[in-house]
Amino acid sequence: MSSERTPLISTVRVAESRPRYPHAVLRRFCTVALASVLIWFFVAVAVSMTLFPDGHHRHGPDDRWAWPGCGRRKVTHDQLQRILLDTPTSKHAEEWSRYYTAGPHLAGKNYSQALWTKTKWEEFGIKADIVSYDVYINYPVDHRLALLEEKKHDDGTSAWKVSYEASLTEDIIEEDSTSGLPDRIPTFHGYSASGNVTGPVVYVNYGTYQDFEDLVKANVTLKDKVAIARYGGIFRGLKVKRAQELGMLGVILYSDPGDDGDNTEEKGEKPYPDGPARQPSSVQRGSTQFLSFAPGDPTTPGYPSKPGAPRQPVHTAIPSIPSIPISYKDALPILKALNGHGPKADDFNKYWTRNTGLEYKGVHYNIGPTPDHVVVNLYNEQEYITTPLWNVIGVINGTIADEVVVVGNHRDAWVAGGAGDPNSGSAVMNEAIRSFGEAIRQGWKPLRTIVFGSWDGEEYGLVGSTEWVEEYLPWLSDANVAYINTDVSVRGTYLKAAAAPLLDNIIHAATAAVPSPNQTVPGQTVHDVWDKQIKTMGSGSDFTAFQDFAGIPSLDIGFDSGPGEPVYHYHSNYDSFYWMEKFGDPGFVYHRTMAQVLGLITAQLADLPVISFRAADYAHALDRYVKKVEDKLDEALSLSSEITTASLLDDDVYFELRGSTRNFNSNPNSTLTPSSVSSSSSAESFRTSLKRLHKALEKLTARAARLDKRADALREKLARHIPWWRWPAKLRLGFELRKVNTRYKYMERSFLFEQGLDGRPWFKHVVFAPGLWTGYAGAVFPGLVESIDEGDWVNAERWVDIIESRMRNAARRL
Ligand SMILES: *[C@@H]1O[C@H](CO)[C@@H](O)[C@H](O)[C@H]1NC(C)=O
Ligand SMILES: *[C@@H]1O[C@H](CO)[C@@H](O)[C@H](O)[C@H]1NC(C)=O
Ligand SMILES: *[C@@H]1O[C@H](CO)[C@@H](O)[C@H](O)[C@H]1NC(C)=O
Ligand SMILES: *[C@@H]1O[C@H](CO)[C@@H](O)[C@H](O)[C@H]1NC(C)=O
Ligand SMILES: *[C@@H]1O[C@H](CO)[C@@H](O)[C@H](O)[C@H]1NC(C)=O
Ligand SMILES: *[C@@H]1O[C@H](CO)[C@@H](O)[C@H](O)[C@H]1NC(C)=O
Ligand SMILES: [Zn+2]
Secondary structure (H helix, E strand, O other): OHHHHHHHHHHHHHHHOOOOOHHHHHHHHHHHHHHHHHHHHHHHHHHHHOEOOOOOOOOOHHHHEOOOOOOOOOOOHHHHHHHHHHOOOHHHHHHHHHHHOOOOOOOOOOHHHHHHHHHHHHHHOOEEEEEEEEEEEEEEEEEEEEEEEEEEOOOOOEEEEEEEEOOOOOOOOOOOHHHHOOOOOOOOEEOOOOEEEEEOEEEOOOOOHHHHHHHHHOOOOOOOOEEEEEOOOOOHHHHHHHHHHOOOOEEEEEOOHHHHOOOOOOOOOOEOOOOOEOOOOOOOOEEOOOOOOOOOOOOOOOOOOOOOOOOOOOOOOOOOOOEEEEOHHHHHHHHHHOOOOOOEHHHOOHHHOOOOOOHHHOOOOEOOOOOOOEEEEEEEEEEEEEEEEEEEEEEEOOOEEEEEEEEEEEOOOOOOOOOOOOHHHHHHHHHHHHHHHHHHHOOOOOOEEEEEEEEOOHHHHOHHHHHHHHHOHHHHHHHEEEEEEOOOOEOOOEEEEEEOHHHHHHHHHHHHOOEOOOOOOOOOEOOOOOOOOEEOOOOOOOHHHHHHHOOOOEEEEEEEOOOOOOOOOOOOOOOOHHHHHHHHOHHHHHHHHHHHHHHHHHHHHHHOOOOOOOHHHHHHHHHHHHHHHHHHHHHHHHOOOHHHHHHHOOHHHHHHHHHHOOOOOOOOOOOOOOOOOOOOHHHHHHHHHHHHHHHHHHHHHHHHHHHHHHHHHHHHHHHOOOOHHHHHHHHHHHHHHHHHHHHHHHHHHHHEOOOOEOOEOOOOEOOEEEOOOOOOOEEEOHHHHHHHHHOOHHHHHHHHHHHHHHHHHHHHHO
């Protein structure tokens, strides 16, 4: 990597340096310009030279492609696809999974796994390196959670008694060997604050922004209380963030079985390891970084954590109040201590009662707070250090130097196992890499360079991938065509995908070429049994820096657990090899399938002459997103109370909305209060402005469709036989190919805005970002949506201008 990086970085530095010496600048400019033109020219010539006639064989369209010095492509695209389908095996995937899940591999704690990964990739025939960063990170030292009660004595004195001491550990399960490792990782939160706090408890539901709003409206005292929140809905760090903003002392997070669907003990299912229900002692570890504000090392926002890099203060990026994750077993006594105190969940809207799952255990879901003589002591001690992380980077050089496809997945886990998260992805990626190695052995060379990344430190806040993208940004901006992520590759059998719209068609094509392990209907493919939903890009995995910071179209794909499937023990000791083998993917057949899907997606992006993007899909998606914003505006303008909102929307939509948005009148300066909505003229003018976006999109859509047509025509021409003496035609074709691909490559980049989103400048994409208060889920046009939430119409207009100019710019560049 470094050899590719150096010249490119210096190029960019030149461009950014201050114009102190006009001659030098002019000269440099000319050099850079000339160099660019020459590179462009030579690549076009090289590409056109690769068109050699091949009239003697019957092959697919790409088989007429041959390479200088080879005469004809040794491995055609069809043959490559065959290799990528035939090579992965369940047995190998199982072997890789067994290795990765054997011992602890917390971020920055297991160099031997990085080395093993590099060695394996090299055995497969892919050159690899370990790239390290020095990052600021925490490791657990000690913790305690206890319920204390003050007992009054007859003589008037009183004493505090411990009425419950939480175990804060997950049970050892005999048949699940890694659940009992002596060096297993304690339960704790990444980037959580050390602290020792004591106070009454308040139940805050999921701890979403709106949950807290409900409590504030109901006059529940939050200040100086300890929150107990259930996991789910939004990224955990944002629950802690809001509690902190409201003056709370600390946060306890537990996993409520009410969110487990039908696989619960209450509904008669046995808990793990005897059945598919949640093991009552299971704990979800995880990061409490303020992920939607900026991922990566919190001390180096926007630049790589190289040794000696300047470090920023962290207080805006991570919590200052302590938090602790617990099991529902440990939560029960605390939830029961709330019984009879304060309002009850069903005094609030239905969002509060939808998934309450512990009534049968005697929990009434009272809000609290508990009286002053019933308190919890939450003690959390974390060691913060700056320590190395290790990304493993593998490279297959392609023929075209400045077109690169990156494929990645993280390697670090919260637990020794992590068979689903991330090691199903690690196993799958290894199988895909082994398959590409096999293709190379048979003489294949990709058209585009393929880079594989095994990221470290994802769990703390996408640290390894973010620092890497920040370091190689100039090169990636120039050359990266797409990023493919496969974090949790398998934890069930339901295909789940999120993608930038440019890549939608590739997911459809690749999944349609891979047989499904489900052969209920003989011959059905992964595509046949898929619900065909492609989500927008949010955050929560390593694609974030690529998509939202660098403007590289990305996708994330894996088999998720669906309705009726065994409970997946996310970030728990029971996300183990044993669970995977017994419940998640017996026989590792879905691992093999995902390796085939990953291989084909990568091949389609890296090995076909015309980049397989559909620009028109992007334009159409943008139009849908603008309509979404208009719908949101309508909602905000016409609905003045929570009750109407709730009654008009179906349950699932309402549930999602509750998690994702702020109250539209939460800003005291908002012009959009229930009494002023109808008369709000600035909101109306904003609605008119949104029409400008549709207008800009008309042009973009037309240009996008034209580019796609050009690409299709090009594919057709390339499939035709051109005799050697028609070399000028070949040259023309080479130029045309170069032109089309370059336009596709940079399309996503058009939507970056250098100053970034409001209050979170690291996020530069005007279309996609994690929701400010959701973290995982994607928000579209965050600038517009957040302005509506705030009722800030001036800012909303500003964002219309910004977005419109990006759209027009994109249309021009197509
Ligand atoms: C690193 O990972 C390997 C493979 O999973 C494991 O065997 C080993 O115990 C781990 N090392 C440390 C120091 O935790
Ligand atoms: C890829 O090409 C670069 C130069 O463009 C070279 O430095 C590097 O060693 C090559 N890598 C492999 C794996 O061949
Ligand atoms: C936490 O604070 C309490 C007093 O509020 C004290 O009694 C206790 O020893 C402290 N715990 C630790 C581990 O320091
Ligand atoms: C909350 O307190 C305010 C002022 O003390 C009062 O006007 C309001 O009615 C209270 N709301 C509820 C739901 O009790
Ligand atoms: C298997 O395929 C059949 C037929 O397409 C479908 O109805 C069924 O839901 C699938 N089963 C699973 C577990 O995906
Ligand atoms: C509301 O407006 C005042 C005065 O213009 C300003 O000081 C304050 O910060 C604003 N509050 C919010 C939440 O925007
Ligand atoms: Zn993960």
